[in-house]
Amino acid sequence: MKIIILNISPYKDNDAIISAFNNDGSYDFIARGILNSKNKLAMLNNPLTYAEVEISKSKKSQYESIKNANVIFSCMELMSNFNDLMWCSILADVIKKCLNQDERPLIFKPLLITLGALKANFNKEIYILSLLGLILKLSGFEMNVSECNICHNKDNITNFSLKRGGFICKNDNLDNKNLSREQLILYRDIFKGFVYYGKEKYQITNDDFKKISKDILNFIADVLDFEIKNITLLYD
Numbered sequence: 001m002k003i004i005i006l007n008i009s010p011y012k013d014n015d016a017i018i019s020a021f022n023n024d025g026s027y028d029f030i031a032r033g034i035l036n037s038k039n040k041l042a043m044l045n046n047p048l049t050y051a052e053v054e055i056s057k058s059k060k061s062q063y064e065s066i067k068n069a070n071v072i073f074s075c076m077e078l079m080s081n082f083n084d085l086m087w088c089s090i091l092a093d094v095i096k097k098c099l100n101q102d103e104r105p106l107i108f109k110p111l112l113i114t115l116g117a118l119k120a121n122f123n124k125e126i127y128i129l130s131l132l133g134l135i136l137k138l139s140g141f142e143m144n145v146s147e148c149n150i151c152h153n154k155d156n157i158t159n160f161s162l163k164r165g166g167f168i169c170k171n172d173n174l175d176n177k178n179l180s181r182e183q184l185i186l187y188r189d190i191f192k193g194f195v196y197y198g199k200e201k202y203q204i205t206n207d208d209f210k211k212i213s214k215d216i217l218n219f220i221a222d223v224l225d226f227e228i229k230n231i232t233l234l235y236d
């Protein structure tokens with residue numbers, strides 16, 4: 001079966017319990033010897049590794065165990081780009097803390113597309129933002145990007161606010177800040193649902209990507225009350 005590994009918890013000796021998921025469900029497996037760097041499973045010891053694994057049932061343990069594994073993608077492939085590597089770590093942390101075992105399968109395909117975009121270094125910004133938008137929605141914070149979320153008017157949309165739940169019109173805009181048309185379209189695309197763009201290049205300025213991703217991560221950490229590891233490394 002093919003799985004994305006989310007978490008590796010040391011168990012005993014060099015064994016660890018691996019939490020993983022795919023489109024069909026979430027799983028906990030025991031991976032014997034994984035913490036020994038010479039073990040054949042050691043390459044699985046990294047969050048967001050996508051691998052094909054062979055599972056076997058054991059009468060001795062409550063967990064099924066991983067017998068063999070073939071890595072399809074590992075975040076170690078992103079070693080040459082520090083920010084991409086940090087994004088892997090942050091996405092793993094956010095998914096682990098925001099989504100329960102029933103919710104994780106719902107982001108499997110979007111996450112695979114995002115990892116593919118990081119690897120290809122193409123359209124990764126729009127996929128990271130859309131994935132964060134989807135995680136927010138599954139956590140109970142769906143953003144309204146089809147109308148003003150205060151008065152439900154569709155006209156004169158001038159701003160977007162995470163705290164106020166989506167688009168804000170001119171009359172309800174408290175801070176005298178207006179977003180550009182391109183920025184409003186970007187917010188709509190991030191929160192309308194996860195879309196696959198194929199070979200079409202999605203343009204986002206570096207400033208917009210930094211600001212919006214930082215705002216979303218801080219909002220998630222705030223409303224769900226946890227600290228996101230490594231977030232300061234990304235924005236300093």
Ligand SMILES: [Zn+2]
Pocket residue numbers: 148149150151152153168169170171172
């Ligand atoms: Zn309004």
